[in-house]
């Protein structure tokens with residue numbers, strides 16, 4: 082039945098643009114010819130060490146200049162101020178960056194971060210901790226909480242559990258699953274094949290310095 086006059090039909094799943102769409106994105110080491118990630122989907126990006134996975138994530142997050150097209154819900158990254166883009170398209174580096182002396186200063190959205198930080202195993206006084214005392218795994222978990230608290234629509238996760246024990250890895254994976262349920266689109270770089278299988282139905286690989294995604298689930 083046609084929609085009543087003045088009302089547009091809601092776009093169907095097939096008509097809706099992918100949450101993240103990448104075409105012809107060139108980094109120093111690889112070109113993403115085509116990669117689409119739907120809202121609520123996680124895609125595992127794999128490839129040998131040094132093949133350029135991190136550079137691809139950084140380019141999508143607009144942290145490094147890279148020619149090519151990247152769209153968020155159909156909007157080109159060049160149509161948005163870079164800080165807005167980086168807030169919506171969040172990149173979690175394997176080694177997170179900390180610039181001030183204590184943890185709390187790094188959290189603009191502390192109220193949103195508090196439950197995440199608690200779920201990731203930190204006590205209430207974590208905000209007063211010195212950065213210098215943090216272990217690699219603590220930095221990794223706090224970096225994830227900081228990023229999630231900002232409410233990104235796309236998450237680019239670069240080996241997010243590489244420094245974590247199994248219990249902490251389970252907590253992180255649960256948070257990732259929740260973000261998927263909320264419609265976040267995620268690209269996951271991991272050297273843990275079991276983790277890639279647990280979390281992602283679709284895997285794309287850098288081959289001959291190229292990423293070409295056939296789209297859809299295998």
Ligand SMILES: Nc1ncnc2c1ncn2[C@@H]1O[C@H](COP(=O)(O)OP(=O)(O)OP(=O)(O)O)[C@@H](O)[C@H]1O
Pocket residue numbers: 109110128129130131132133134135136137
């Ligand atoms: N600015 C740059 N200019 C040229 N080459 C670079 C630049 N930055 C990084 N590289 C090189 O690009 C290659 C890909 O690096 P990248 O960190 O993306 O690899 P990766 O696939 O994420 O590796 P790993 O799995 O070991 O983390 C590396 O050989 C690196 O030395």
